[in-house]
Amino acid sequence: MSRFVYFVVLLIFFSPLFAEDFCDKAYWDASLIIKQEKCRKIAEQGNDEAQFGYGLILLGGHDRVSKPNEAFEWFIKSAKQGNHLAQTILGRMLSDSRFGVPLNLPEAYAWWAVSKNIKSANELWLRLTPEQQEKAKELEKIYASTYFRK
Incomplete structure (x- = not known):
């Protein structure tokens, strides 16, 4: 070589x-x-x-x-x-208005689900409307197939 x-x-x-x-x-x-x-x-x-x-x-x-x-x-x-920590912090930023970025609960759920932050994803799931839950599941599928690093 x-x-x-x-x-x-x-x-x-x-x-x-x-x-x-x-x-x-x-x-x-x-x-x-x-x-x-x-x-x-x-x-x-x-x-x-x-x-x-x-x-x-x-x-x-x-x-x-x-x-x-x-x-x-x-x-x-x-x-x-596929950076796990970045995915986790995005879940937090998108679900907490104190960060100053626009809230997007379905996307927050999807990032947490992809990063395997199950506890946070489950807690957020309970706050979602049925329409938001549907969108969250769609995003989770997309993110899992596109941004998950093994």
Whole structure:
């Protein structure tokens, strides 16, 4: 195997670790602007862990202004790649008006169901109207076939 191929394989294998490290450090220390930018760049390249991490940075943290709508968009990108934590937080954001994003209870249910957060999904199910339950089941089928990572 050529050195280049070997390097690419190693880079692909370890890239989630690099993304997680940059994002984790940037989240816990708001003064690390360079780490935040590195996290954002990795997120823009499509790394689901970095997308989730950057979403957390935007949602809140030390000495930062919360940007829930921007965070929501990064969580969506990550969740659509099968990131379990992003799917779980989307369920919470879509079912709780305190986050400042438009409520969408059927979609919240679908994200929780796909992320296997059964307790939250079941509790939310009891709050849904029959029409919302029907929509929630439709979305669950779509999300399970499209965004579930094994």
